[in-house]
Amino acid sequence: MNELLYKYRSLDNFKNFVDIILKNRLYAARYKDLNDPMEGQYYYRHGELNHSVREKIRNEKGELRICSLSKVRNNELMWSHYANGQTGVAIGVRISDPNYTTENVLYNGITYVRDQDYNDQTARQILCHKLDVWAYEEEKRIFTMNEQYVKISVHEIITGRRMNTRDISLITELIEKINPNIEIIRADDIM
Numbered sequence: 001m002n003e004l005l006y007k008y009r010s011l012d013n014f015k016n017f018v019d020i021i022l023k024n025r026l027y028a029a030r031y032k033d034l035n036d037p038m039e040g041q042y043y044y045r046h047g048e049l050n051h052s053v054r055e056k057i058r059n060e061k062g063e064l065r066i067c068s069l070s071k072v073r074n075n076e077l078m079w080s081h082y083a084n085g086q087t088g089v090a091i092g093v094r095i096s097d098p099n100y101t102t103e104n105v106l107y108n109g110i111t112y113v114r115d116q117d118y119n120d121q122t123a124r125q126i127l128c129h130k131l132d133v134w135a136y137e138e139e140k141r142i143f144t145m146n147e148q149y150v151k152i153s154v155h156e157i158i159t160g161r162r163m164n165t166r167d168i169s170l171i172t173e174l175i176e177k178i179n180p181n182i183e184i185i186r187a188d189d190i191m
Contacts, residue, residue, distance in 0.1 A: 008082035
């Protein structure tokens with residue numbers, strides 16, 4: 001996978017930021033820990049999805065972990081919502097393990113499931129459907145089965161427009177020591 005994807009981060013938990021850079025990995029959360037309260041929901045009509053299939057879907061969703069990334073690095077709303085109002089960073093990464101696949105999120109609402117629709121990908125498909133109010137995220141997801149982290153390679157760090165110069169200097173110095181190949185970019189230069 002050569003596509004550059006972005007993880008928007010606040011620096012409030014600096015330890016997590018350093019972990020990403022130092023260990024080349026991103027956290028994969030359980031769907032119930034994500035910020036969309038409708039995450040993992042689906043529709044079915046009484047009689048069209050039997051109890052055992054619903055249980056399989058519930059168990060499969062529970063085993064999956066999700067790493068959420070964005071296709072864009074210059075989205076004002078993403079900067080505001082996930083990078084602490086432009087005081088954080090957007091981390092440009094590539095997925096380094098060929099066993100991972102990225103899935104586009106579809107913003108066409110909650111999916112509808114029937115017995116005949118069920119297969120081994122149904123839980124992932126449910127978790128790739130969101131309401132259109134989330135479309136600004138231009139999200140891609142990486143799914144793992146009970147793995148807490150996704151292996152990545154960091155290629156760029158974009159510092160927010162409102163990040164103070166002290167934090168920019170600290171990040172620059174840190175990156176130069178850990179991996180000088182990572183490009184540091186000011187958000188002002190790309191937006």
